[in-house]
Amino acid sequence: MDKKYNWATLGTGVIANELAQTLAVQGRKLYSVANRTYDKGLAFAQKYGIEKVYETLDEVFDDPEVDIIYISTPHNTHIDFLRKALSKGKHVLCEKSITLNSGELAEAVQLAEENHVILAEAMTIFHMPIYRKLSAIADSGKLGELKFIQMNFGSYKDYDMSNRFFSRSLAGGALLDIGVYAISFVRWFMHSKPDQLASQVKLAPSGVDEQAGILLTNEAGEMAAIALSLHAKQPKRGTVAFDKGYIELYDYPRGQKAVITYTEDSSQEVIEAGQTADALAYEVADMEKAVSGEENTMHLDYTQDVMGIMTQLRREWGLIYPEEESQNNVQ
Structure with a gap:
């Protein structure tokens, strides 16, 4: 696998910092950073020598140079970003939990299949x-x-x-x-x-x-x-x-x-x-192998099984998040 992929981070929290540091050890840099607050994105970029900072979040999805987006924002924001990223043909590695429920995940999986891109959860295990x-x-x-x-x-x-x-x-x-x-x-x-x-x-x-x-x-x-x-x-x-x-x-x-x-x-x-x-580093390597078509060990099937279990448990507990109150896809 000779190609070096351009990674963008959506979010600038703890995991985004770890990602930037991981790439730095490999002599690489994140290609770009998107964050809800531009000033935080700029500060993050300056810290790690990242050349591209987007004025608005949505610009990362339209950037033709971005290969893979790492989403590390709170759980309840994931599905909206997944819809935008996958629809624009971006490969996505998304922090756990990848979505709130099985319905959201099924929608994301379908979008990934339709757009021929890799979708995976950043599950270290x-x-x-x-x-x-x-x-x-x-x-x-x-x-x-x-x-x-x-x-x-x-x-x-x-x-x-x-x-x-x-x-x-x-x-x-x-x-x-x-x-x-x-x-x-x-x-x-x-x-x-x-x-x-x-x-x-x-x-x-x-x-x-x-x-x-x-x-x-x-x-x-x-x-x-x-x-x-x-x-x-x-x-x-x-x-x-x-x-x-x-x-x-x-x-x-x-x-x-x-x-x-x-x-x-x-x-x-x-x-x-x-x-x-x-x-x-192991997650990044496996994700790039999957994107290249060399080997897919991202275990999206396991992610779907785990999400199904968590969705069923929360349903039995009567625990519904605000975003789910208007959803029809809570399965």
Whole structure:
């Protein structure tokens, strides 16, 4: 793959800074920056030596030199930007959660297909080398059959109902912010999408999900239990239990090390692959391979499965965001 693609960032937050730094390590620069506030876009461009800053957001979609747009704005803005970018033939890597619900995602997927472009969610789990290595081990049969997955992800956020984590108007809540990682992890290891769901939820005063316990089962009888919280710290721990051993990963969203414990003799094996610090570099590389037609490992099918689960859970919880109140595509 010889072609160097022109990346534009839509948004100038933490992830956009990471993207710019990732490209800088590779001796590259972002081609352009679009931001709701021009002054912030200009400051971002000056920080990273980016030559092009758009006066308005919409200009990025019309720029013929832009190949790939990385969208890192809040969840509830994604679908509008996806519509514009995909309709103009731009490839898009969109920060998680890629949309609010399955209906929005189905619309985006259709637009990508119609315009022959790559659409993908920036889900680190699908791109960290450790996961491909663990999949190869699991597929070899040495661990036996998958039985149960246990996931924890808890963050302690200040109990401020106006910040984005708890704000209903900013599509806050544990599920879309941290739950998407846990469910993506589950989907990575399960052989098919979970089709049975059970859950309990505690809503914050703002009406978004503050804490939840989720049980998932697929047609093969593989099961998973997920514990999420926005107001109680938990280790980012994933445990994948097979009948001949189990895998443990800590800090799994950008994991680089796992430990396998074998059931028969309790012996352990340490598995390492990749680097946490290079998480965005792996996403960028996979995205460019997909755009070039060399190899598509963006796992949009998994993204759709995960979004389907999250949509069903929120429907059962009665949690609807303002943007969805007038939508007909909440599936």
